[in-house]
Amino acid sequence: MKRLFATALSIVLLGTLLIACSSNGGNAGSGNTNTDKPANETETPAETTATTYPIKTDEKLSYWGEINGNLIGVKASHSEVPFFQDWQKKTGVSLEFTAPPTGQTQEALNVMLASGDLPDMIEYNFLGFPGGPEKAINDGYILKLNDLIDKYAPNLKKFLQENPDIDKMVKTDSGSYYAFPFIRGDEYLRVFQGPIIRKDWLDELGLSVPETIDEWTAALTAFKEKKGAAAPFSVVSKPRFFNESGNGAFLGAFGVNRGFYQEDGVIKFGPSESGFKEYLSLFRDWYQKGLIDKNVATADSKALDSSIASGATGATIGNAGGGIGKWQPLVEANNPEAVLVAAPYPVLKHGDMPKFGQKSMAYASEGTVAITTAAKNPELAVRMLDYGYSEEGRMFFNFGTEGVSYNLEDGYPKYTDLLMKNPDKLAPAQAISMYARASYNGPFIQDKRYAEQFFALQTQRDAVTTWQKTDANKYNLPPITPTPEESSEFATIMNDINTLVDEMTLKIILGSEPLDQFESYVAKMKSLNLDRAIAIQTAALERYNSR
Incomplete structure (x- = not known):
């Protein structure tokens, strides 16, 4: 059940429910698979050949x-x-x-x-x-x-x-x-990733699980000043900075994510929107104050594992299975009272519904x-x-x-x-x-019953429920695809733009460039044909909606 951040070339994939036919077959029922006809038009299907397993064959x-x-x-x-x-x-x-x-x-x-x-x-x-x-x-x-x-x-x-x-x-x-x-x-089964935090530290400090950006700032500051955490917040940044940012953790509080999304029928690219500048400002401030791992730009999964296990890190973004399930025994080895729990996707104000979240x-x-x-x-x-x-x-x-x-x-x-x-x-x-x-x-x-057992810890099962509370369905794109003709053009455009976004993100957050350089980066994205990439995505979404 692992989840990875999709680049602009891979689009979020989606759906629900389960009904399957018995293995000894029978007729599959009525309906039309003739793609030359409209989707709502039906005709008598060809007779489906039943299969009895095991099939008798020497091939x-x-x-x-x-x-x-x-x-x-x-x-x-x-x-x-x-x-x-x-x-x-x-x-x-x-x-x-x-x-x-x-x-x-x-x-x-x-x-x-x-x-x-x-x-x-x-x-x-x-x-x-x-x-x-x-x-x-x-x-x-x-x-x-x-x-x-x-x-x-x-x-x-x-x-x-x-x-x-x-x-x-x-x-x-x-x-x-x-x-x-x-x-x-x-x-x-569609939600399995989100913010994770040391609940035992919060309890010791008299803090609740953070929901707003201000509460997150207060919690991370307390982790640094009162728990001696050298890297209060850390994430995996290989192959790119903050891989899971595509799901909207922290960015979503400012109304954007790391990729393409739809809003009121219009496709947008998060890093070119003003909300992305607000996110950069927050992380720049956190980095300067020592609330983010000073090595966050190069942290891989092994480095994050070590940082969480040692108590240097008290908050991150991860999966219920490969995150909480992996890290809980590591933190317990150093402190039997340690508990990792899920936190909601952050918002600016109490009562707001998170706009984005991981949802396959x-x-x-x-x-x-x-x-x-x-x-x-x-x-x-x-x-x-x-x-x-x-x-x-x-x-x-x-x-x-x-x-x-x-x-x-x-x-x-x-x-x-x-x-x-x-x-x-x-x-x-x-x-x-x-x-x-x-x-x-x-x-x-x-089957859901697999996950109910795979998530052996109650904190893992609770995490799924916590992370499910987002508006991701409204904004995530379905599995749209450019035409073969559009594909190479889109790939060329987005390769350049994603490289630029990675450069902008690191330089502004780490402080090597001022925040007011954001607008010049957006202008550069435009010069690299961002509008054409959005047009390709828009056309693909229209075709998808017409399937």
């Missing part, structure tokens, strides 16, 4: 995708992971896996595409493909899946028919389905699986991938194999000690990744 398919970060150093390849072994058994389809080198997925994909030697299936975020998924189809790399889904994927087809808002997200502007999607099956949408394009034009038997690949959207497949992807990784207790799938108290000392996220796939994206529908 082997090839599958390309990176191995999840939770398993790096645990298993060397997909074929050694129990989940992938069992996935083949349950579907009846044997797979030959290839994984790109860690951290080199994009480079490896480019080499593979250039070679023309393609596998049957590719697990990859094709929204990040240059020109988008439509170009990947037009260039002859991956298949348009409309007819294949209509005929051979009754589970996915039924789910999309019954969830039109999600259906809108998982296809291109022209109506092409391009991959088997990852779906967050409940609102609870139901569809996430990472972990999705496309079928290539080289596939020897695309029908078989579709039937196999459709398993993840069946009732049986949903249970397997989220919880693994009954009696091994989970047991049913009054109908509730409860993870066994093999996962939650692993005898080989694997962390729960690692152990879950060994036997199921709920802790990271893939071709299936994620």
Whole structure:
């Protein structure tokens, strides 16, 4: 469930709910997948071929995708992971896996595409493909899946028919389905990041959990002066300063975020708005007063872990799982009374609703699986991938194999000690990744009951509730995409503008340039064709709304 800041090239992805067909198929129901007709027009669909699992076949398919970060150093390849072994058994389809080198997925994909030697299936975020998924189809790399889904994927087809808002997200502007999607099956799964603070310090100092910017300033000042915190507030700034600022933490109090957003139907770019100057002023002041880590410009995740564990830092931005779940035992090791809790997204006045906050949408394009034009038997690949959207497949992807990784207790799938108290000392996220796939994206529908157990601490579960209270739905952009023709132009413009914004942010906050240089940076953004980038985004949003 990890969340990363999206650049202007990756757009926030969104949706809700879960209904899946049983694994032994049946007709997927009525509805239209003919993209030549308007979305509200229906016709009698082609008969969907039911699939009974395991499929009886001797064919082997090839599958390309990176191995999840939770398993790096645990298993060397997909074929050694129990989940992938069992996935083949349950579907009846044997797979030959290839994984790109860690951290080199994009480079490896480019080499593979250039070679023309393609596998049957590719697990990859094709929204990040240059020109988008439509170009990947037009260039002859991956298949348009409309007819294949209509005929051979009754589970996915039924789910999309019954969830039109999600259906809108998982296809291109022209109506092409391009991959088997990852779906967050409940609102609870869409929020997992926000401000985190040392509650024991607040209690000791007689302070409440801060809600307003003024309360945050008071708390951080007290941490520095009365708790001896050398870096009261710190965040990860690799690859860019304050990665999570895109979700609107602190910036949102001034009405902006780090990227593009919509307001009253108009697309805006946060760093060019006046509110961004107010945010820079706040962080500049905090930095000068020693309330922000003096090394914040270069802090990576290891540095932040160390700073929180040692008590140098009392507040940050992080995830419920990889943040509170990771840091709580670290701070407890130094102080058994230490408690990390979530704080609301900051506002200027009590009673204000935070404008922004981390909120992913139901569809996430990472972990999705496309079928290539080289596939020897695309029908078989579709039937196999459709398993993840069946009732049986949903249970397997989220919880693994009954009696091994989970047991049913009054109908509730409860993870066994093999996962939650692993005898080989694997962390729960690692152990879950060994036997199921709920802790990271893939071709299936994620189940809320996974998170209820993964968040073992009450403070983690409370964090989700706290961070959910924002107006992010109103302002976040859906998964819009420039046309292939617009894509390279947009990428060139935003590469220059994002570099400029990074430079501006650091120089003003760290004090190497005065705050009144902000206007000159905005003028420079305009000269780099920011208005054209906004126009491209606006056109893409209009096309999305017309899907």
